[in-house]
Amino acid sequence: MRQARIARKTAETDITVEINLDGSGSYDNQTGVGFFDHMLDQLSRHSLIDMTVRAKGDYHIDDHHTVEDVGIALGQALAQALGDKKGIRRYGECHLPMDDTQVRAALDLSGRPYLVWNVTLPTPKIGTFDTELVREFFQALSTHGGITLHVDQLHGFNSHHIAEAAFKAVARALRMAVETDPRKADAIPSTKGAL
Numbered sequence: 001m002r003q004a005r006i007a008r009k010t011a012e013t014d015i016t017v018e019i020n021l022d023g024s025g026s027y028d029n030q031t032g033v034g035f036f037d038h039m040l041d042q043l044s045r046h047s048l049i050d051m052t053v054r055a056k057g058d059y060h061i062d063d064h065h066t067v068e069d070v071g072i073a074l075g076q077a078l079a080q081a082l083g084d085k086k087g088i089r090r091y092g093e094c095h096l097p098m099d100d101t102q103v104r105a106a107l108d109l110s111g112r113p114y115l116v117w118n119v120t121l122p123t124p125k126i127g128t129f130d131t132e133l134v135r136e137f138f139q140a141l142s143t144h145g146g147i148t149l150h151v152d153q154l155h156g157f158n159s160h161h162i163a164e165a166a167f168k169a170v171a172r173a174l175r176m177a178v179e180t181d182p183r184k185a186d187a188i189p190s191t192k193g194a195l
């Protein structure tokens with residue numbers, strides 16, 4: 001069963017994450033940060049990874065620790081659920097249009113964290129949400145999931161659309177990468193024999 005549960009408690013945040021890679025995109029995400037819940041819902045819905053996230057954070061400071069630490073826990077959950085990565089496609093990509101915006105995501109479940117982030121959110125806030133936290137989330141996801149992740153904004157001028165297109169593009173790319181390749185379901189997809 002490609003599932004994982006991560007509980008992570010620090011002086012700043014208290015987080016639990018449950019995922020099922022072979023899900024149907026059902027979700028129940030409650031982080032105390034409304035826009036971030038909306039983004040996590042997109043991540044689940046468009047990756048078809050079932051996702052339950054509960055987070056309590058030090059919101060009296062700001063939302064930074066909560067968003068970053070959910071990224072850490074979700075990355076850890078992905079790595080754990082993938083296990084030895086036998087049979088997966090490994091690579092995923094997507095060009096995701098959303099009205100004025102197009103974002104491209106390309107990723108490799110390589111075990112080698114690397115984030116390339118060519119995304120410019122034109123406003124500092126989306127509602128009460130700090131737009132710089134979008135990058136913080138994907139940095140944490142990449143680092144703790146062992147994901148080489150490239151996200152490029154091809155165009156777009158609306159911050160909500162750009163952020164949402166980034167989450168949806170990564171979701172679609174993840175869906176592709178975690179899927180089983182029926183032509184090679186019994187092998188780890190690397191000539192090194194390990195990922």
Ligand SMILES: [Mn+2]
Binds near residue numbers: 038160164
């Ligand atoms: Mn939206």
